[in-house]
Amino acid sequence: MQDTDMLPREEAVQLIDQDGAVVADDHYALPDTASLLRAYRGLVEGRRINDQASALVRQGRLAVYPSSHGQEACQIGVALALAETDWLFPTYRDSVAVIARGVSAADALVLLKGDWHSGYDVKTHRVAPQATPLATQLLHAVGFAYAAKQRGEDTVVVALCGDGATSEGDFHEAMNFAAVFHVPVVFFVQNNGFAISVPLSRQTAAPSLAHKAIGYGMPGQRVDGNDVAAVLAVLGEAVERARTGGGPALIEAHTYRMQAHTNADDDTRYRERAEVQAWVARDPLTRLRAHLTASGVLDEALDAEYAAGAETIAQAMRDALNADAELDPEDLFRFVTAARSPQLEEQWQLLRGEIDRTPAETSGGAR
Amino acid sequence: MQDTDMLPREEAVQLIDQDGAVVADDHYALPDTASLLRAYRGLVEGRRINDQASALVRQGRLAVYPSSHGQEACQIGVALALAETDWLFPTYRDSVAVIARGVSAADALVLLKGDWHSGYDVKTHRVAPQATPLATQLLHAVGFAYAAKQRGEDTVVVALCGDGATSEGDFHEAMNFAAVFHVPVVFFVQNNGFAISVPLSRQTAAPSLAHKAIGYGMPGQRVDGNDVAAVLAVLGEAVERARTGGGPALIEAHTYRMQAHTNADDDTRYRERAEVQAWVARDPLTRLRAHLTASGVLDEALDAEYAAGAETIAQAMRDALNADAELDPEDLFRFVTAARSPQLEEQWQLLRGEIDRTPAETSGGAR
Amino acid sequence: MTIAEHDVRTEASTPAVATMSMAAALNLALADAIQADPEVVVFGEDVGALGGVFRITDGLTARFGEDRCFDTPLAESGIVGTAVGMAMNGMRPVVELQFDAFALPAFEQVVSHVAKLGNRTRGGVRMPLVIRIPFGGGIGGVEHHCDSSEAYYAHTPGLTVVSPSTPQDAYSLLRAAIASPDPVIFLEPKKLYWAKGEVDTSVTAEIGTARVAREGTDVTLLAYGSSVPLALEVAEVAAAEGRSVQVVDVRSLSPFDDETVTAAVRSTGRAVVIAEAPGYVSVASEIQARVFERCFEYLEAPVRRVTGFDTPYAPPKLEHWYLPDVDRVLDAIDSLHWEDEK
Amino acid sequence: MTIAEHDVRTEASTPAVATMSMAAALNLALADAIQADPEVVVFGEDVGALGGVFRITDGLTARFGEDRCFDTPLAESGIVGTAVGMAMNGMRPVVELQFDAFALPAFEQVVSHVAKLGNRTRGGVRMPLVIRIPFGGGIGGVEHHCDSSEAYYAHTPGLTVVSPSTPQDAYSLLRAAIASPDPVIFLEPKKLYWAKGEVDTSVTAEIGTARVAREGTDVTLLAYGSSVPLALEVAEVAAAEGRSVQVVDVRSLSPFDDETVTAAVRSTGRAVVIAEAPGYVSVASEIQARVFERCFEYLEAPVRRVTGFDTPYAPPKLEHWYLPDVDRVLDAIDSLHWEDEK
Numbered sequence A, B: 001m002q003d004t005d006m007l008p009r010e011e012a013v014q015l016i017d018q019d020g021a022v023v024a025d026d027h028y029a030l031p032d033t034a035s036l037l038r039a040y041r042g043l044v045e046g047r048r049i050n051d052q053a054s055a056l057v058r059q060g061r062l063a064v065y066p067s068s069h070g071q072e073a074c075q076i077g078v079a080l081a082l083a084e085t086d087w088l089f090p091t092y093r094d095s096v097a098v099i100a101r102g103v104s105a106a107d108a109l110v111l112l113k114g115d116w117h118s119g120y121d122v123k124t125h126r127v128a129p130q131a132t133p134l135a136t137q138l139l140h141a142v143g144f145a146y147a148a149k150q151r152g153e154d155t156v157v158v159a160l161c162g163d164g165a166t167s168e169g170d171f172h173e174a175m176n177f178a179a180v181f182h183v184p185v186v187f188f189v190q191n192n193g194f195a196i197s198v199p200l201s202r203q204t205a206a207p208s209l210a211h212k213a214i215g216y217g218m219p220g221q222r223v224d225g226n227d228v229a230a231v232l233a234v235l236g237e238a239v240e241r242a243r244t245g246g247g248p249a250l251i252e253a254h255t256y257r258m259q260a261h262t263n264a265d266d267d268t269r270y271r272e273r274a275e276v277q278a279w280v281a282r283d284p285l286t287r288l289r290a291h292l293t294a295s296g297v298l299d300e301a302l303d304a305e306y307a308a309g310a311e312t313i314a315q316a317m318r319d320a321l322n323a324d325a326e327l328d329p330e331d332l333f334r335f336v337t338a339a340r341s342p343q344l345e346e347q348w349q350l351l352r353g354e355i356d357r358t359p360a361e362t363s364g365g366a367r
Numbered sequence C, D: 001m002t003i004a005e006h007d008v009r010t011e012a013s014t015p016a017v018a019t020m021s022m023a024a025a026l027n028l029a030l031a032d033a034i035q036a037d038p039e040v041v042v043f044g045e046d047v048g049a050l051g052g053v054f055r056i057t058d059g060l061t062a063r064f065g066e067d068r069c070f071d072t073p074l075a076e077s078g079i080v081g082t083a084v085g086m087a088m089n090g091m092r093p094v095v096e097l098q099f100d101a102f103a104l105p106a107f108e109q110v111v112s113h114v115a116k117l118g119n120r121t122r123g124g125v126r127m128p129l130v131i132r133i134p135f136g137g138g139i140g141g142v143e144h145h146c147d148s149s150e151a152y153y154a155h156t157p158g159l160t161v162v163s164p165s166t167p168q169d170a171y172s173l174l175r176a177a178i179a180s181p182d183p184v185i186f187l188e189p190k191k192l193y194w195a196k197g198e199v200d201t202s203v204t205a206e207i208g209t210a211r212v213a214r215e216g217t218d219v220t221l222l223a224y225g226s227s228v229p230l231a232l233e234v235a236e237v238a239a240a241e242g243r244s245v246q247v248v249d250v251r252s253l254s255p256f257d258d259e260t261v262t263a264a265v266r267s268t269g270r271a272v273v274i275a276e277a278p279g280y281v282s283v284a285s286e287i288q289a290r291v292f293e294r295c296f297e298y299l300e301a302p303v304r305r306v307t308g309f310d311t312p313y314a315p316p317k318l319e320h321w322y323l324p325d326v327d328r329v330l331d332a333i334d335s336l337h338w339e340d341e342k
Ligand SMILES: Cc1ncc(C[n+]2csc(CCOP(=O)(O)OP(=O)(O)O)c2C)c(N)n1
Pocket: A093, A132, A133, A134, A161, A162, A163, A164, A165, A166, A192, A194, A195, A196, A257, A261, C045, C074, C098, C101, C102, C105
C-alpha cells in the first residue's frame, strides 16, 4: 500500500444519493437488491425502535434515551456488515445496532431503564456492554481482536464511537495499538456533527476525521453515513480486509443526530432549526425507500409488512418496559467480585436487616 | 494550505550530509555561517555536558542521567531556534537544551542529583520544569501558548518529546487542542529509535511520526535530527509561522541515542552494537566540524577555544555537583501549598522533634 | 430549566442577598469571579452555548464572550493539562469536568502535575486552578454518573478539596477556591443543585474550616455535601425522639478542620460520620480515624460511619438501598452504647 | 544484575524450595504461571527483550516467545484497556506498569472498567487480569518513581489489592493473583526486590488473609509491603528494651482480613499502623479506623499510625526524613499510654 492510499477520499463515498438515485463509483459496488431490502427493513425497524424508546422516556418508563434517529443507516449498516461470529463494541447511542444484532429490545434497554448497568449476555450476542466512558471501549475491542487473532479465529471486531470521542486519548491509543499489532478491528466513527452541544469544528481542525488513519498506518475512508448502501460497501470492504489479515481501518461516517443528545438535552441552545431541517432531506430511510420503489422491488404491501414487523418490536418494547422488573437488592453484592468478601457480606447483612424491618408495602420501591 | 501540504516529505530534510557536504534544498536555505558556528559551539558544549554528567553519575554525584549524547543537534537546534521571550517545555532527556537556554548546569541537574524535583527558576529562563511523566508537558505547552496568544504576546512555545511519548493519549490531546485553538506551539519529537528498550516499530506502524500531523490539521515535517543546519531551518520556519499566527506544527527529528537510556539501563539487551556503531558516522558534531573546516571558517585554534569554553562549563558542573548542598528538611512542608495547613505543621513539628533529638553528626546525612 | 429563568443574576459589584438554588449560586460565583479578575477563564465540555449539562455556566459565554467561557475538544486530560499551562502563564482557569467518572482520564495530570507543580518549583509556579466536578448520586443517574471520588483527591498531597452543602457555601467557597493560589477540587453535590437557600454575596468563606450546622449535645454527626441535609433531617427526627444531635458540615475535606471537629465530638462524646462514597479507605474512614485518635478519652462509644457500600454505585432502581438514609443513620446512632448512660 | 544470573529458575512442574530474592520469586511465579496456563500473557513497557526495568520479566520472552511476553506501545491506558479486551476474550493478562505514577494514565480504565465489568455484566464477563506495579520508595528514586498509590486502588470497589513483603509471598500471592477470577492490583515493594528469602513453590497463598509475622504480647504493629521488615526491626529493638511487639503483615489490602487483625489487636490492646504512603485518607487510616471500631473495648490507648507525610514524595536526599523509620515507630509505641500499666 502506498502511503497516500491510506488517505480518505476528498468526498465521502456515496452510492445512493438523497433522492434515491444510484451514484456510480469506480471502486465500491452497490450492494445487491436482497441486501438493500434487508437493510431497508432494518431501517424501518431502527426508526421505530428509536421513536418508541423516546416515547417511553416521555412516559417515564426509561430514565434516559440517547436516540440514533437519523443515524439508522450507520446502526443497521454495522449490524449487517458483521458475520455472526464477529463482535460489536457499541456505545450508549448504539441501541439500535445492538438490537439489530439480535439482542432483545427489553434486554438492550435495561441500562437506560435503570434496572442494572447492562442487560444482555454479551457472549450469546457477541456484543460488548454499551460503553458510557467515551472511547474506552475502543481499546477493549483491540484487546478482544488481539486474543481472537492469537487463537487463529477469523473474528472481526467493529468498534463504534462518535466524533467527540475521537478527541480522547483512548481513541489514539486504540488506533495505535490496533495498527502496531495489526489486529482485525474496524473503527467506525459516526460523525453526527456534535458532541452534545459541541460542534465538530471544536473537535478537530483536520480535513476529516478519517485523515487520522495515516498517522497510525492504517487506511482511512469517509462515507455518507445516511446512505446505507455506501455504509455496507465501505464497511464490508474493511471488514473483509480485516478478516483476511489486512489489519485495522478507520471509517468516518458523515451523519446527523436529528434529535437532542438525550431527552435531558435542549438542542435549541446550540443549533439552528434550519440546520436540523436541512438534514431531513438526507434522511437514510426515505432515500432508500425511493430507490427501492423506483427499482420496483418495494411496494406498499411490502412496506406495510415491514412497518408491521417494526410495530411488533415496538409492542414488545412497551410490554417489557411497562412491566416493573423484580429487583433484588442483594444483587448489589453478588457480582462485585467472584466470591463475596467478608466485608461485603457484613454490608449485605446490614442492608438485609433494614429490608427485613421495612414494612412490606414499601420494600420493593423507593423508600 | 492544501490538505496534502500537511504531509511530511518522503525523506527527512537534510542540509548537510554526514560527510559535511551541503545538500541542496529547494525550500530550506542553509543557515548563515555565523549561525552554524554558533551551533557548532553549542554542539561542542552539549557533548561535553553529556559526557561530564555521565562521568558524575559514575562518581556517584548524580543519581541518574539520561544522556542526549548523539542528539545534541536537536538539543542545540531547539535552544537556538527560540527567541529569548519564547518558552521551552523539555523532558528529562533535554538537560543540554535547558542549559543551552541559559540555565546553569548546576541548577539544571538538581533533579538528577536528588536535591529537589527541579532546580531552576522557570520564569527567568522561560523553561518549564523538565517533565518525567511522558507527553504530559505537551498539554502544558499548549495551555501556556493559549494564554500568551490571548494576551497578544508573540511568544512561541516549543514542546519536546520522544518517539515513545507519541503513543501516549496526552500527545494526541495536546496536538488536537493546539490545532483546534490554533496556538503558537511547535511540537518537536526527537525520534531516537527507542523508548528505553522498545524500538520504533513497536510504537507505530505509520509511514512516519510526522504523518500524524494531518490528522490534526497541522503541517508535519521530518528532519535529519543529526544535522543541526536542517534542524535550525525546519524548526526556524515552524517557529516563525507560529509567531505570525500560522498555528502549530509537528516536526519529527530522526536521531539516535548513542548511550543507554540512562546509566541504570543495559542497552546490550535490546540492540546490536553494529547498529549503534553505524550511527557514529552520522554524528552531529563531526559532520558540522567537517563542513565548517572545509568552508574555512573553523580552524584548530577556534575549535580549541570552543573546547576550552566547554571545559569551563564541565568544571562548573564538577564544582557544583561535588559540593553537598545544604538541604533543609522543612522544605518538604514549605511548598506543598501556598499556606501550610495545620496538618502539615503538625507533621513538621513531629519531624522537627526527631531532628532535634538526632545526634548532630548524623542530622544532615542519611540516618 | 435554565438558571436565567430563576432570574437571580446579580451584578458582581453590588453585594446582594437573595434566595436561589445552589446551581444559581454557583453560576453567580462564576460570573462575579470572571468580572472581578480578568485572568479567570471558564472552560470544559459543553460549558459554552449549552451552559453545561447542569446549566452551571448558563449565560456566561453570551455575557462575557468566548474568551472567558468556552468549549474544548472532548478530552479531560487535555482540559486539565492545558489548564496547567494556562495557570503557569498567569491565568486562573476554572474547568468543569462533567461527572466524577469522567474526571478520571485527567487523573495523571491532576496527581502528577496539578498537585505537585507548586512543590516541584519551590513555589516558583503556583497552580491557581479550580476543577469543578458535579459529584455524588441520588439523582437516579445511570452507571458512571453518580460516583463520589473525593477520596482519590483528598489522599493526594497538594490538592485542596471542598464541597458545599448550601447555596451560600456554594457561592462563597467557589469564590474562595477561585481566589486560592492553590489548586482546588470543587465537588458540587448534584443532588443539591436545585435546593434553595439564601445567598449573601458579601459573605466570604475560609477554605479549611468546618461549620457547625446545628447545635446538639448528645451525639455529633460529621457530614459533607449531600449528607449534610440528611444529617439535619436525622437531627430533626432524633429531636422528636428526645435526642439532641449536633451536625457539623465538614465542608473542607482537605485541609481538614480538626479544631472544630475535635471540639464538637469532645462536647458530645459520640460521633457518626456520614458520606455517600464507598466507605473503605475513604474520607469517612479518615475522619473516623482522626476523631478516634483525638477524642479517645472523651468517647462513650466507638465512632461509627454510615457510607455507601463497597460496591459500584447502584443502578437507579436500587439506588435507594445503596445510599445512606435517615434510618441507617438512626440505627448507627442507636448503636452508640446509650445503655451506659446514667 | 539479571535474574538469570541468580540462577534460580525452576521448572514449574517440579515444586522446589530455594533461597532467592523477591525479584527472582516474582520472575519464577510468572514463568510458572505462563507454563501452567496457556491463556496467561505478560505485557507492558520494556518487559520483553529488556526483561523490565527491574528485570522481573527477565528471560520470559526468550523462553516462551513473543506470544506470551511482549512489549507494547508506550501508553498505559492502552495497556490496561487492551488487557480488558483480552480478558473479555478468555485470556489472563498480567501487565506491568513501570512505576506507581505511570499507572495513573490508566486510572479511568482501571476504575471504570477493570473494577466494574464483572459487576456490570452480572458476572457474565469476569476480569481475571493482574496489574503489577513496582511500588513505594526507599530506593533514592527521583520524582514520580517512589510513590505509593494503594489508597486509590483499595478505595475502588471491585479491585483486589495485595502486596507481598517476602519472596515466599511474592511467589505465592502472584500465583494466586493470576489464578484469581477477579482483577488484582499487585503492588511490588521496590525496596524489597533484592531482599532474599526462602521460597517453596508448593506453598499457596490465600488472597484476603493477613499473616502474623511475629508473635508479641504488648503491642501490635500492622504493616504491609516494605513496612513489614521495618516493623520486624522495630520489634527487635523493642525486645531489647523489654517490650514484646507483635507484627501482622496485612498483605491483602482489599479485601481485608478483619478476623486476624482484630484478634491480634485485641490480644495486645495497643496498635500502631505503619505505611509509607501519605497518611491522609489512606489504607493506614482505614486500618486505624476499623481497628478502633472493632477493638474499642480492648484498647489501652488510641491506635496510632506512622505514615509518610502528606506531602509529595521527598527528593532522594530528603527521603530518609520522609519515610517511617525505627525511631518514629518506637516513638509512636512509646505514646501508647504505658503509664496506665500496673
Ligand atoms: C470520558 C467521558 N467524558 C465525558 C462524557 C460525557 N458525555 C457523554 S456523551 C458526550 C458527547 C459524545 O459525543 P460523540 O462522541 O460525538 O457521540 P454522540 O453522543 O454524538 O453519539 C459526552 C461529553 C463521557 N461519557 N465520557
